[in-house]
Amino acid sequence: MNARLENKKTLIRTDSLRVTFRNARVFSLFSKYLFNRHLNRHLVNALDGVSFSLKYGERLGIVGESGSGKSTLIHALAKLIPATSGSIFVNEDDVTHMAWRDFRPYRKLVQIIFQDFCNTLNPRMTLEEIMLEPLNIRFKNVPKTWKTSKIKSLFDVVMLSSSLLSRYPDQLSGGQRQRVSIARTLAMEPKLLICDEIVSALDVSVQAQILNLLKSLNRDQGIAILFISHDIAVTEYLCENMMVMKDGRILEYGSSEAICGDPQHPYTKKLISCVPSIHIG
Ligand SMILES: Nc1ncnc2c1ncn2[C@@H]1O[C@H](COP(=O)(O)OP(=O)(O)OP(=O)(O)O)[C@@H](O)[C@H]1O
Ligand SMILES: [Mg+2]
Structure with a gap:
């Protein structure tokens, strides 16, 4: 554990969180005709047993390719979509099935900047x-x-x-x-700022300015950052810890330095090989 975070309290954590969608995308007439409607009941495990924790003041990155479940995780954390099973804790209180009215004080601790922030x-x-x-x-x-x-x-x-x-x-x-x-x-x-792919549409120099702004908010105001990206280099630059996701599961979880310096999973190696070596500073 990072020494800076050692004595900090846990702000948010999940235990075996699972979110399953009934996949509406296979509702097409084509599949209906070809597969005699049985695909209508096809289920997608967007999150498949995710357990992680984030402390006050921590910068944690979530990396993974498109469809790995990153946005689903943060939507579930904010209770914008229901958990199919598993639990979500804020300040160690179980909020998984809490009514929206009771959840409001917890919700105030967390703010999200969504993927399509322009809209x-x-x-x-x-x-x-x-x-x-x-x-x-x-x-x-x-x-x-x-x-x-x-x-x-x-x-x-x-x-x-x-x-x-x-x-x-x-x-x-x-x-x-x-x-x-x-x-x-x-x-x-907020005590936690969740950023869902907020720099991917920006050019590299503007990306660096936004990343440095997030770093200074973390340093000066102690705001924790949960940073979602498909770019492992950008995530390593900003976040002290990261988790790598694929198909709704966590493949690697630990310090960014350790994961990027000595990736254990071929998928992580592939993510690292995909990014051009950029220098942010
Ligand atoms: N409302 C929904 N109905 C059905 N399936 C969904 C829904 N939302 C997400 N999914 C599916 O869940 C999986 C995870 O999607 P999610 O949006 O969390 O991925 P992501 O990692 O954020 O991807 P991206 O990097 O493209 O934003 C995908 O297979 C997606 O098709
Ligand atoms: Mg997403």
Whole structure:
């Protein structure tokens, strides 16, 4: 265990978590006709017995190819989809079957930036209006002037100029939009930021800026990071620990240095061989 995390409490963990989908994609007329409908009952084990834990202040990466179950895992953690079996614990409380109303205080600890983050910014709202939304939820009875100065300080943290606040999302670059998504989630004062493939659409230099921003949020504010990516090099750069997923299972789980320095599984070796050697700094 990393010395920096040794005495930290566990923030979130899963025990043999399983999520099964009835695969709607084989519902096509073609398969119906050819296979006489029996494929309609085909089940996909998107998560197949996943057990992991993440401590306060930890940076943990989840790496794997498309379809390995990365997004399913974080959707299950946020209870956006139900667990088929197994358990999810937040602060060591079992939240797996908790009603949404009771789960709300736990949900506040965790914020997610989704894979299609560009679509999560309302194109008809200015950045100021976009930033006010979470603040109005988190700080209900607080004067507008306080919220305005809070927005400016959040923009400072993500290194965006407040002069952009009157702009609309489509008047920003991809990197700037990504910073707005991060600033929005920080408004909720999370203990854990889950980032689902948030840098893969950005060019390498902008990727590096966002990764360094996440590192500084972790270092300066102690926010834990759960970083999902198909790029093992980027994940190694950001995260002290990582797990490698394939077909809904964890193949390797440990320190990024150990996994990338001495990969045990051929699949991990393949992931490493797939990335061009890039230098981020
Ligand atoms: N709503 C759904 N209904 C049926 N199958 C689904 C659903 N969501 C995901 N799956 C299946 O579950 C598996 C895991 O998908 P998931 O989206 O978690 O993968 P991922 O690792 O996030 O992939 P990517 O890197 O492409 O985002 C895939 O086989 C996918 O087709
Ligand atoms: Mg995904």
